Amino acid sequence: MPTNSIDSLLHENRRFPPAAEFSAQSTAKPSIYDDAKADRIGFWADQARELLHWHKPFTETLDWSNAPFARWFADGELNVAYNCLDRHVLAGNGDRVAIHWEGEPGDSRSITYAELTAEVKRAANVLKGLGIRQGDRVAVYMPVIPEAVVAMLAIARLGAVHSVVFGGFSSESLRSRIDDADAKLVITADGGWRKGKVFPLKTAVDGALENGTSTVEHVLVVKRGENDVEWIEGRDLWWHDELAKADAEHEAEGFEAENPLFILYTSGTTGKPKGILHTSGGYLTQVASTHRNVFDLHPETDVYWCTADVGWITGHSYVVYGPLANGATQVLYEGTPDTPHPGRWWELIQKYRVSIFYTAPTAIRSFMKLGRSIPDTFDLSSIRLLGSVGEPINPEAWIWYRDVIGAGATPIVDTWWQTETGGIMISALPGITTLKPGSAQVPIPGIKIDILGEDGTRVDPPQGGLLVVSEPWPAMLRGIWGDPERFRETYWTRFSSGNTWKYFAGDGAHVDSDGDIVLLGRVDDVMNVSGHRLSTQEIESALVSHPIVAEAAVVGAADEATGQAVVAFVILRSDQESAQTVEEASTLLRAHVSQQIGAIARPRQVFVVAELPKTRSGKIMRRLLQDVAEGRELGDTTTLTDTTVMQIITGQVK
Numbered sequence: 001m002p003t004n005s006i007d008s009l010l011h012e013n014r015r016f017p018p019a020a021e022f023s024a025q026s027t028a029k030p031s032i033y034d035d036a037k038a039d040r041i042g043f044w045a046d047q048a049r050e051l052l053h054w055h056k057p058f059t060e061t062l063d064w065s066n067a068p069f070a071r072w073f074a075d076g077e078l079n080v081a082y083n084c085l086d087r088h089v090l091a092g093n094g095d096r097v098a099i100h101w102e103g104e105p106g107d108s109r110s111i112t113y114a115e116l117t118a119e120v121k122r123a124a125n126v127l128k129g130l131g132i133r134q135g136d137r138v139a140v141y142m143p144v145i146p147e148a149v150v151a152m153l154a155i156a157r158l159g160a161v162h163s164v165v166f167g168g169f170s171s172e173s174l175r176s177r178i179d180d181a182d183a184k185l186v187i188t189a190d191g192g193w194r195k196g197k198v199f200p201l202k203t204a205v206d207g208a209l210e211n212g213t214s215t216v217e218h219v220l221v222v223k224r225g226e227n228d229v230e231w232i233e234g235r236d237l238w239w240h241d242e243l244a245k246a247d248a249e250h251e252a253e254g255f256e257a258e259n260p261l262f263i264l265y266t267s268g269t270t271g272k273p274k275g276i277l278h279t280s281g282g283y284l285t286q287v288a289s290t291h292r293n294v295f296d297l298h299p300e301t302d303v304y305w306c307t308a309d310v311g312w313i314t315g316h317s318y319v320v321y322g323p324l325a326n327g328a329t330q331v332l333y334e335g336t337p338d339t340p341h342p343g344r345w346w347e348l349i350q351k352y353r354v355s356i357f358y359t360a361p362t363a364i365r366s367f368m369k370l371g372r373s374i375p376d377t378f379d380l381s382s383i384r385l386l387g388s389v390g391e392p393i394n395p396e397a398w399i400w401y402r403d404v405i406g407a408g409a410t411p412i413v414d415t416w417w418q419t420e421t422g423g424i425m426i427s428a429l430p431g432i433t434t435l436k437p438g439s440a441q442v443p444i445p446g447i448k449i450d451i452l453g454e455d456g457t458r459v460d461p462p463q464g465g466l467l468v469v470s471e472p473w474p475a476m477l478r479g480i481w482g483d484p485e486r487f488r489e490t491y492w493t494r495f496s497s498g499n500t501w502k503y504f505a506g507d508g509a510h511v512d513s514d515g516d517i518v519l520l521g522r523v524d525d526v527m528n529v530s531g532h533r534l535s536t537q538e539i540e541s542a543l544v545s546h547p548i549v550a551e552a553a554v555v556g557a558a559d560e561a562t563g564q565a566v567v568a569f570v571i572l573r574s575d576q577e578s579a580q581t582v583e584e585a586s587t588l589l590r591a592h593v594s595q596q597i598g599a600i601a602r603p604r605q606v607f608v609v610a611e612l613p614k615t616r617s618g619k620i621m622r623r624l625l626q627d628v629a630e631g632r633e634l635g636d637t638t639t640l641t642d643t644t645v646m647q648i649i650t651g652q653v654k
């Protein structure tokens with residue numbers, strides 16, 4: 001549901017044109033918009049040729065004849081890892097630092113492009129020795145350590161497919177992802193550091209493989225946490241042992257541009273998480289191009305830091321593939337922003353002289369709450385560009401970000417995109433665009449976005465509607481793993497007709513009188529909690545899987561810190577009602593969701609109620625429950641079977 005409101009935006013009228021010095025040195029020149037407009041397909045072909053190394057050049061840019069299944073650069077061949085590694089070394093940049101890694105406890109390593117390349121070659125040989133071939137799926141379940149990046153690139157180097165599962169997901173979530181993709185290998189670590197403690201990843205992997213029915217043959221384990229782990233001889237292997245034995249040479253072979261690169265699971269409105277499939281050439285083109293132009297990257301001098309975990313799409317596109325394809329130097333940090341002290345991030349910016357910083361509004365708001373005195377004690381003068389991603393950034397947070405982190409002068413790019421889009425789709429270009437707080441503003445060059453009314457016609461600005469992508473784009477998802485029908489159904493049925501295909505993003509948006517786009521949040525049953533996507537239905541399923549629950553309804557309620565928060569309403573089974581107090585049941589169920597899905601899905605509140613509001617056709621009216629959860633006056637209740645239900649619920653919640 002919309003988390004941004006037009007009214008609050010109207011209170012911020014300041015506009016920020018780019019400084020003359022910034023524009024003068026900008027990688028993107030204003031002509032980029034005209035070039036892309038004059039020949040959209042040709043623009044992407046040029047980007048692909050300029051930014052990437054092709055083992056075999058492509059002759060055809062886009063094949064849309066089998067829409068909505070796109071093929072970009074299909075007769076070209078490339079190796080994604082070679083593009084991120086070897087070619088920088090061959091160009092004489094082997095001594096450039098690729099990654100300044102900082103562990104949460106304070107240990108650190110700086111790794112050059114030459115070193116990273118050497119490590120990936122060894123890892124690729126290890127995987128090859130374990131039988132991994134082009135097209136095989138490998139699950140990666142790791143903390144944010146350099147080996148996570150090495151693992152992803154080694155998989156890509158072999159033309160195999162990674163499925164990275166965020167380390168905060170439960171054993172159960174990991175199991176369903178491993179099974180859905182039929183992974184042959186899992187790469188994990190003994191543990192990782194988070195909030196001053198080691199979280200046990202290997203144990204979760206053991207749990208996920210427990211029933212012995214999976215296709216996993218081996219588990220490769222990085223030693224990070226120094227904690228004890230159980231060991232299954234023959235199945236489990238230490239990463240360091242295997243790498244030490246491996247051949248140091250590995251030649252990167254070219255694979256067709258449409259060779260699958262990765263699957264990344266994300267929540268949808270219905271059913272289990274969808275395995276979003278991305279391929280190689282188009283994906284790498286768009287992430288490299290947007291990383292360069294949106295972040296105004298000067299790889300020789302910039303130090304870039306994106307705070308995302310590699311387990312999310314932001315980590316894939318703007319920690320691993322975009323920055324490394326561009327030969328950037330970046331910071332990678334394992335832990336949480338407040339460990340061991342609340343100024344940890346600012347300390348790292350000062351230490352590494354970070355010049356480009358990319359994070360999420362939820363983090364910015366939590367720093368705002370702590371006050372500016374913390375960042376003010378650090379030297380943040382190296383920063384010249386700030387970025388935001390994951391949810392709408394409210395103008396207050398935008399202004400604070402610019403004033404406090406950006407010394408009142410730094411441009412901010414608010415980047416809208418999704419797991420499915422692969423790369424940034426809507427954003428200002430910092431050397432060109434006059435910035436408007438609270439608005440992601442304009443499609444990037446080469447991307448066609450429209451805001452449509454319910455009837456499918458373009459809305460007249462200023463007006464709100466639904467956001468669609470009207471032309472195929474290079475980094476677009478190529479499908480949902482194993483479910484082509486669900487792919488069509490989810491994204492392409494709402495506004496497509498005949499030969500016109502429009503991708504429905506699931507977001508509401510307003511277009512203002514300047515034509516700038518303001519994102520208003522999801523219009524479906526998908527919640528956005530701290531920039532992470534959660535499905536109401538998935539959490540409801542987790543709740544009803546508990547023996548004490550008869551029925552459950554989940555809503556996303558507006559939350560000052562996290563954007564939205566998970567609020568659940570449950571009916572207990574009649575034989576359970578007196579077995580425990582309401583508080584006990586609530587605590588139990590919050591823990592249960594956490595154990596089933598992961599801590600990010602744990603409800604802020606679980607209310608035990610006697611009934612749920614339903615329409616005559618039996619549909620739960622979540623809208624009304626959201627009103628209750630947000631403490632608002634109830635909306636229209638006339639379609640309810642029993643209108644007194646809401647009074648009872650409101651009473652119980654109070």
Ligand code: WT7
Nearest residue numbers: 389390391392414415416417418419519522533
């Ligand atoms: C959903 C996608 C893209 C990486 C992180 C999330 C919301 C994302 C913005 C933004 C307003 C945004 C949308 C979108 N979203 N960025 N700058 N302004 N909303 O990826 O988990 O696939 O979620 O996040 O609602 O649909 P994701």
